[in-house]
Amino acid sequence: MIQKTVDDVSEALQGVEDGMTFMLGGFGLCGIPENAIAELVHLEVKDITCISNNAGVDDFGLGLLLQKRQIKKMISSYVGENDEFERQMLSGELEVELTPQGTLAEKCRAAKAGFPAFYTPAGYGTEVAEGKETREFNGKMYVLEHAFKADYAFVKAWKGDEAGNLIFKGTARNFNPCMCGAAKITVAEVEELVPAGELNPNEIHIPGIFVQRIFQGKNYEKRIEQRTVRQKI
Amino acid sequence: MLDKNGIAKRIAKEVKDGYYVNLGIGIPTLVANFVRDDISVEFQSENGVLGMGPFPYEGEEDADIINAGKQTITTLPGASFFDSVTSFGMIRGQHVDLTILGAMEVSENGDIANWKIPGKMVKGMGGAMDLVASAENIIVAMMHTNREGESKLLRKCTLPLTGVGCVKKIVTNLAVLEVTPEGFRLLERAPGISIDEIKKATEGTLIVRGDIPEMAI
Numbered sequence: 259m260i261q262k263t264v265d266d267v268s269e270a271l272q273g274v275e276d277g278m279t280f281m282l283g284g285f286g287l288c289g290i291p292e293n294a295i296a297e298l299v300h301l302e303v304k305d306i307t308c309i310s311n312n313a314g315v316d317d318f319g320l321g322l323l324l325q326k327r328q329i330k331k332m333i334s335s336y337v338g339e340n341d342e343f344e345r346q347m348l349s350g351e352l353e354v355e356l357t358p359q360g361t362l363a364e365k366c367r368a369a370k371a372g373f374p375a376f377y378t379p380a381g382y383g384t385e386v387a388e389g390k391e392t393r394e395f396n397g398k399m400y401v402l403e404h405a406f407k408a409d410y411a412f413v414k415a416w417k418g419d420e421a422g423n424l425i426f427k428g429t430a431r432n433f434n435p436c437m438c439g440a441a442k443i444t445v446a447e448v449e450e451l452v453p454a455g456e457l458n459p460n461e462i463h464i465p466g467i468f469v470q471r472i473f474q475g476k477n478y479e480k481r482i483e484q485r486t487v488r489q490k491i
Numbered sequence: 492m493l494d495k496n497g498i499a500k501r502i503a504k505e506v507k508d509g510y511y512v513n514l515g516i517g518i519p520t521l522v523a524n525f526v527r528d529d530i531s532v533e534f535q536s537e538n539g540v541l542g543m544g545p546f547p548y549e550g551e552e553d554a555d556i557i558n559a560g561k562q563t564i565t566t567l568p569g570a571s572f573f574d575s576v577t578s579f580g581m582i583r584g585q586h587v588d589l590t591i592l593g594a595m596e597v598s599e600n601g602d603i604a605n606w607k608i609p610g611k612m613v614k615g616m617g618g619a620m621d622l623v624a625s626a627e628n629i630i631v632a633m634m635h636t637n638r639e640g641e642s643k644l645l646r647k648c649t650l651p652l653t654g655v656g657c658v659k660k661i662v663t664n665l666a667v668l669e670v671t672p673e674g675f676r677l678l679e680r681a682p683g684i685s686i687d688e689i690k691k692a693t694e695g696t697l698i699v700r701g702d703i704p705e706m707a708i
Contacts, residue, residue, distance in 0.1 A: 356616060
């Protein structure tokens with residue numbers, strides 16, 4: 259067994275520098291690497307590029323890094339729900355590259371799986387395709403999209419073991435699996451870290467080969483963005 | 492004239508037994524409330540769930556189980572969770588049978604715009620570009636006119652496009668229309684709405700052929 263465990267978040271984020279590109283898992287505030295984000299705030303790294311489906315809310319998730327003006331560029335599919343983000347984008351302080359959600363996921367997967375680029379129908383004929391190579395296959399038009407290049411991927415899983423194997427829960431899975439192995443170094447934080455052998459190999463979502471560092475996260479807030487309920491009749 | 496629930500109710504009639512359906516945010520989400528309960532349908536949410544159920548009972552919300560609108564949800568028997576790559580594989584690979592989404596503008600050749608108003612609103616396209624570029628069967632749910640009373644069914648979209656030539660059917664508060672090579676073909680009128688009212692509210696080419704029945708909802 260190859261040991262991937264590190265003591266804590268500060269050891270997990272060793273090597274992080276200004277100007278780097280990070281991938282961060284999560285959809286809205288669901289399944290975001292809360293501990294890694296807090297540590298990035300603490301480290302005060304600047305001019306970073308973040309690849310993440312969303313940009314958090316004003317006071318949580320990536321919003322915490324936006325507040326401190328640590329982000330130079332965001333690559334996301336949807337950035338509503340964040341006033342500070344909108345202000346920085348409209349004033350030109352923040353560079354934003356909006357990418358269709360499926361394309362964003364596939365650009366991660368391509369980086370992980372060794373594909374330099376791929377064709378997708380998403381965005382053909384729109385401003386997303388401007389300046390990009392297009393090609394016809396079987397009578398339909400496609401846009402060439404390139405794999406991401408990132409320094410670190412920060413992901414959050416439900417359970418993990420010392421070998422870096424991961425299991426996700428519910429829709430907190432989202433972008434986390436495709437970001438594992440898509441950057442030079444993948445850092446996984448988990449709610450429950452167990453010794454190797456305790457997870458059933460049949461139930462592993464992400465094999466440890468895609469993870470370089472794993473640690474037991476703490477103080478998960480797991481904030482709910484839209485609490486919707488129904489009444490018992 | 493229909494309200495949002497009326498539009499959702501009419502669209503629900505397009506949902507057939509055995510369909511996997513992706514519902515967008517807004518009016519499309521309401522469609523789930525009106526699907527007949529004697530047919531089997533599974534709702535897909537692009538953040539990674541198939542077999543979505545109703546909202547949870549108070550106190551049973553789980554932060555790890557949400558839909559693409561970031562709302563807390565439940566799952567039904569037979570449900571599954573998956574990652575974003577798999578989710579968009581379902582969408583791009585045309586495994587989802589029906590996509591219902593909102594729009595700011597639709598043009599008579601089936602172009603759709605729903606993600607950006609230059610200088611005013613840029614929230615992003617989310618999964619909409621992947622959905623409209625791939626789905627075979629797309630229904631747009633929207634009001635016939637915008638807040639200023641201007642038609643949203645146009646000859647040509649004025650806003651940045653989400654996709655080209657992809658919309659097949661539109662259900663508005665006034666009418667059901669089909670996108671055809673000649674323009675918007677009027678299929679049904681909302682209860683109490685005349686063909687003239689629909690003509691006035693439609694900037695794009697409107698084709699009226701034969702009797703146009705009132706919607707049965």
